[in-house]
Amino acid sequence: MRFMMIVKGTTDSEAGVKPSQELLDAMLRYNEELAKAGVLLAADGLQPSSSGIRISYPEPGGKPKVVDGPFTEAKEIIAGFTLIEVKSREEAIEWALRMPDPHGGGQAEIELRQIFDPEELSSDENKQEKIKGQFRL
């Protein structure tokens, strides 16, 4: 099962403040550890939301509204993500706990979200049951 570890934005990340060398080293080592355990699929950092674009649909069925960044509410902003493939939810949590503290001056937050398996999106109930069975193994 795949999980995305999402590192939330902070005032610093939004201001484009580069992480300290210490944090960069720690992140590098952490990513190496993930790779050596064979669980790392992808990892990337995102630019501050000042270069981002939001497309919203304020009216159902209406035209999209395009808004340029920056966006407020740092905690709703994603600063980076790491995709991992693990055997259980607990294993994902364990890896997420080992991620270096993003040094957000109290704002740091890592969110862990499970990625849908294509099969899970299937409407086939029979398949759904089998998937549930598989997770129980």
Next chain:
Amino acid sequence: MSFSDAGRTIDAIWRIESPKLIAGLTRMVRDVGLAEDLAQDALVIALERWPETGIPDNPGAWLMTTAKRRAIDLLRRNKLRDQKYEELTRSAEWYTEEDMDRQLDGEIGDDLLRLIFMTCHPVLSQDARVALTLRLLCGLTTDEIARAFLVAEATIAQRIVRAKRTLSAKKVPFEVPVGAELKERLGTVLEVMYLMFNEGYSATAGEHWVRPLLCQEALRLGRVLAEIAPDEPEVHGLAALMEIQASRLKTRVGADGEPILLMDQNRAQWDRLLIRRGLAALNRCRQLGKPLGPYALQAAIAACHAQAVTPADTDWVRISALYEALSRVLPSPIVELNRAVAVAMAFGPLYGLQIVDAITEEEALSEYHLLPSVRGDLLFKLDRFEEARLEFERAAALAKNSRERDLLLARASECIH
């Protein structure tokens, strides 16, 4: 934290830590069976204590220290060789958290690599290598391995016990082979992984839901190996091959469990992330600047398919060349048959037929339904319908799968005008 939550968390920690733990302990006690027992003892102690004390900050180091204390107790009790005991007591204290961190880069990777070479050692049978590797390097339980292979748990348990005994009796060293031996032994290691992968990949409909575990574990081990043995081109070649093949895992079986051929698969559902990883692995392999080996060539062929947006975009000329290279490093009538198909697609059915005709007498293919099936298809494309019909009928008689048999008989009847 409730007791069962703690149990599941400890399971997850075990999965992450146990290969490193067992590898490190094997280096110390030089016996993989004993190392596993010590690691298990440490796990039992953790299961007793952690629900009350909470999980330590560095659970890996905690488990290692605990296992080493057990090792010393055990050696003291058994009055084993003094030297080994001395060695252990001396090293027991330095295993602090910092050491654990420091060693992540070098030594632990080396120990893991040594352990892989041990569990895939040629003194063991193929089955034993696979079972022991899944157990010690993937941290799977015997029950999980048994389910994956659809055999009784006792069979797997016994297989593993015997394998550990054999390694001990034959005094298989805990080391990475060097020189000419490395290439040969690495071949065995890669073979174990690919076998594991294929076992999962070729699962039939009914088993579909259990067996992906084997693909995932093989893929994960392949990724691990690419990190700890980065200078070996075939390590990246195999990783690339498995990543790309795994990208099609979801599209290769239809709703009713019927196999869907590569050319008929829904390419929009191929896993782009795995394809990208596969191409990156192939690139790492090429950057080592050595001739491509059999896994890398198969990966390169798989990559051609992965990069074709539609079946019509397939670069058959390139695939033909890659099959030709593959048949040089790995001469096999099956590779030739595949080359014939690629050549026919690239240059016309007559050229493909020439290659097929050269291998029709091969003993290894005498029962292989795909030989007459391919030959029939090429003859059909050349409008030689009567000959094509005979080939399709022969293929149908050899096909073991009823769905395939029906398909071949249908093609045979198309030949009657």
